Each structure stands twice: as C-alpha cells, then as structure tokens.
Amino acid sequence: MLDGSGTSARARAEAVVGLADLFTIGIGPSSSHTVGPMRAGYGFAEAALDRGKPASVSCELFGSLALTGKGHGTDTAVMLGLAGHQPECVDPDAVPSMVATIRAEGKLKLCGLATVPFVEGTHLIFRDDCFLSAHPNGMRFVAHYADSEPYETFWYSIGGGAVVEGGCEPPQTNVTLPFAFSSGAELLAVGAAEGKSIADIVRANEAAWRDDGETDAFLDSLRAAMSACIERGMRGAGELPGGLKVKRRARDLHARLIARGPRSDPSLVFDWVSLWALAVNEENAAGGRVVTAPTNGAAGVIPAVLRYYETFCASPSPAGARTFLLTAAAIGFLYKKRASISAAEMGCQGEVGVACSMAACCSSICAIIMA
Structure with a gap:
C-alpha cells in the first residue's frame, strides 16, 4: 500500500470545524484540484526546508488529481505552492508569467529561498493509473538531500481547499466548542x-x-x-x-x-x-x-x-x-x-x-x- 487508511465516518463527525475551514479566499478553477494542491505544495516545501536544503523535490499526483488535473490547473498549483505562494495571497494575473518562468528555466525557488531543479514529467508526474485508498485526491511529495535520507510524505486534498498530511483523518484539535453539534x-x-x-x-x-x-x-x-x-x-x-x-x-x-x-x-x-x-x-x-x-x-x-x-x-x-x-x-x-x-x-x-x-x-x- 502506498498510503494509510481512509477517513472514517466517525472521525469526520467528531471533527471540530469552523468558518475558516469552510470559507476561504483562493483562486480558480477548483478548490480541491487547485487551492488544495497549492496549499499542499507550500506545506511540503516548508517541511522539506526545515530538514535542510534539498538537492531536488518531486510530486506525484494520483487518482482524480491525475485524471483531471491538467484541466484544473493542478500542475500550476503544485509549482506555485512549492515556490512559496498561497492561494489567499497569490496574484491571479501574475500566475501565467510565474509558471512560464519555472518551465522555461527548469527550476524553481523552494518557498522562494532554495533553488532546485524542476522539470515536468520528471519532478511532477501524473499517475493516472493509480488511486490511493485514503482519498481520490492524493499526492506524494519527496525531497532528496545530498547528505541525508529522503523526506517523503503524502498529502490529500479533501474538498473545499482543505488538505491533510499523512493519513486522511481530519486534523485533531484541542478546541472545545460551547455549543457543539454534529447533526x-x-x-x-x-x-x-x-x-x-x-x-x-x-x-x-x-x-x-x-x-x-x-x-x-x-x-x-x-x-x-x-x-x-x-x-x-x-x-x-x-x-x-x-x-x-x-x-x-x-x-x-x-x-x-x-x-x-x-x-x-x-x-x-x-x-x-x-x-x-x-x-x-x-x-x-x-x-x-x-x-x-x-x-x-x-x-x-x-x-x-x-x-x-x-x-x-x-x-x-x-x-x-x-x-x-x-x-x-x-x-x-x-x-x-x-x-x-x-x-x-x-x-x-x-x-x-x-x-x-x-x-x-x-x-x-x-x-x-x-x-
């Protein structure tokens, strides 16, 4: 198995959610195929840099992201996220030129800091032959380092622009709501x-x-x-x-x-x-x-x-x-x-x-x- 188990109905029902989990400002055309992958790329890039300067990074897209990702700009979103852009802040009018620069140069600056090679087909792969069991919108990121073990992690775009890392359970929180309701x-x-x-x-x-x-x-x-x-x-x-x-x-x-x-x-x-x-x-x-x-x-x-x-x-x-x-x-x-x-x-x-x-x-x- 490439990934962990799927999200349980009980875990969903018990999850604590608020306005910021439901309404977010981002860019089109898809919350799950554009906004989510951009956030996942950004989160992975931050974590990868925390472990040192990578020699290279790569992303594999699975399931629905692979099958319909090109039409939804998933490739663009991943590159922007890796380069340190977030959907709430990125200028939609500037996106085409930023992506064109990455493609022309064959490299990007991870979180705007560390330059790594990045060529589509080599570092960004559409795995339309494979679905992950945890969720239809799965991604696997890998960072390689010159003097340490690779860092590998799975991310899932679970809808509405929300993403989770690792397994596909909703993130845990210590927040207690005064008037909790699940139905x-x-x-x-x-x-x-x-x-x-x-x-x-x-x-x-x-x-x-x-x-x-x-x-x-x-x-x-x-x-x-x-x-x-x-x-x-x-x-x-x-x-x-x-x-x-x-x-x-x-x-x-x-x-x-x-x-x-x-x-x-x-x-x-x-x-x-x-x-x-x-x-x-x-x-x-x-x-x-x-x-x-x-x-x-x-x-x-x-x-x-x-x-x-x-x-x-x-x-x-x-x-x-x-x-x-x-x-x-x-x-x-x-x-x-x-x-x-x-x-x-x-x-x-x-x-x-x-x-x-x-x-x-x-x-x-x-x-x-x-x-």
Whole structure:
C-alpha cells in the first residue's frame, strides 16, 4: 500500500470545524484540484526546508488529481505552492508569467529561498493509473538531500481547499466548542434549549478561535471578496481558458439586464441572481479570485443569493450579511462532518447541492429554530 487508511465516518463527525475551514479566499478553477494542491505544495516545501536544503523535490499526483488535473490547473498549483505562494495571497494575473518562468528555466525557488531543479514529467508526474485508498485526491511529495535520507510524505486534498498530511483523518484539535453539534437534530436542540438562532450558535462557537470583532472582520472580508468576484465576472470578456472555446456570457447578460429596467424590478429577480452566479462561475473558470462556498465548483451560489439580499430585500446591512454567512456555514458544517463537500467523492452536483442547501437555510431553518 502506498498510503494509510481512509477517513472514517466517525472521525469526520467528531471533527471540530469552523468558518475558516469552510470559507476561504483562493483562486480558480477548483478548490480541491487547485487551492488544495497549492496549499499542499507550500506545506511540503516548508517541511522539506526545515530538514535542510534539498538537492531536488518531486510530486506525484494520483487518482482524480491525475485524471483531471491538467484541466484544473493542478500542475500550476503544485509549482506555485512549492515556490512559496498561497492561494489567499497569490496574484491571479501574475500566475501565467510565474509558471512560464519555472518551465522555461527548469527550476524553481523552494518557498522562494532554495533553488532546485524542476522539470515536468520528471519532478511532477501524473499517475493516472493509480488511486490511493485514503482519498481520490492524493499526492506524494519527496525531497532528496545530498547528505541525508529522503523526506517523503503524502498529502490529500479533501474538498473545499482543505488538505491533510499523512493519513486522511481530519486534523485533531484541542478546541472545545460551547455549543457543539454534529447533526441537524442536535443543532435544532441546541437552538431550542439556549434560545439562540443558528447564526448565534455559530458565532458563539467561533469565539473558541477568535473574538467577535475578528470574526466580523473575517466575515466582511468574505463578503467583500464575493462581491468583487461578481463585479469582475460581469466585466470579463473573451473566451474562458481550457481549449473548448467557451465564450464568457456574464458581461453581455449584464448589459441586457441593465437595458431592460432598474435592478430593483422584482420581475427580474431570477435573471439577476442567475447573472451573479454565472459571473462568479466564469471568474472561477478563468482562474480568478473566489471564495470557496463551500467549494470553488459551487462558488457562485452563496454570493448570488447574498447579492439578492443586498439588492432586493428591505434594509440590508453588514450585520445581515454576517448573519447570512454564519447561518449558511452551520449547514455546510453538517455536510463536511457527516457527508462530503468533495466532488471527487460525490460529484459536482453534490457540491452545488450543498451550496444550495446552505443558501436556502437562511430563509427557512432560521424561522423553524426560533419558532
């Protein structure tokens, strides 16, 4: 066996997860195939340098990463991660030139510090003939040293941009949540017993990691990134990358909607919501800055419904947007703990289904829990 055992359902259900595990700012086109591998490459590079200066490093991609990785930019993501870039900070517009330089020179600077040879096909291998047992999205990294044993480790991209090293169990934490829940029934019971809304419960649990001010700042950064993604998507023109010659449509749709009447016209609600979701999806496909909500593949749903709240609902406010995201997160936690948000495990339709559930709960489950 190349790797350890798979993730158990019990370990998932008992895992402690928070907002930062569900919503992260990264780049497209895929949270599991782009964001995750970039984080894995970065984590491996740091660990490899802690052991000395490597003479060379290599990465093997397995399963779904190998089969669909080229279309999802997994090769680009691994190279960027090894070179010290992270999805939250890397400039999407600079990515093509950075990758072109690595390919032209046949080398990269590990974490921006130590130059090592890096040639695709030799140091980055797509193993489309092999699946690892722990998870469909597996990677094996190896660092070789001149005067010591090689350092080898496995990483897994488990969905939504999250990665784990070694076996595929969720990382352990000493954090204790005041209102822990692992099912919808438990969430409803906590709300009824404490007289709290879903958003109140999630906010109280987030205090285990940070104070309310920091949580609000994090939520505001997510909202700002989602809004900016919509605006960029509505301005984008031309064809999407990938070789299929798919033309971006959001810009033209936006112009047609503007011509039809004011944005506040209730008869156009569904057209606007569809436009906003499409704008995000096209920006994601183009490798732009997006928020995993809970994944890149489903990234358009939450921003579109949030923009609906801010455009068509009476008296929208920053506090209302925070409540929306906190409530949606609670439902995302349940899927992450009891099922999956990874398309490699349950298909792309599953990703979008999770996002739709997260968005829908804001108008339905909140009313039930406070009844």
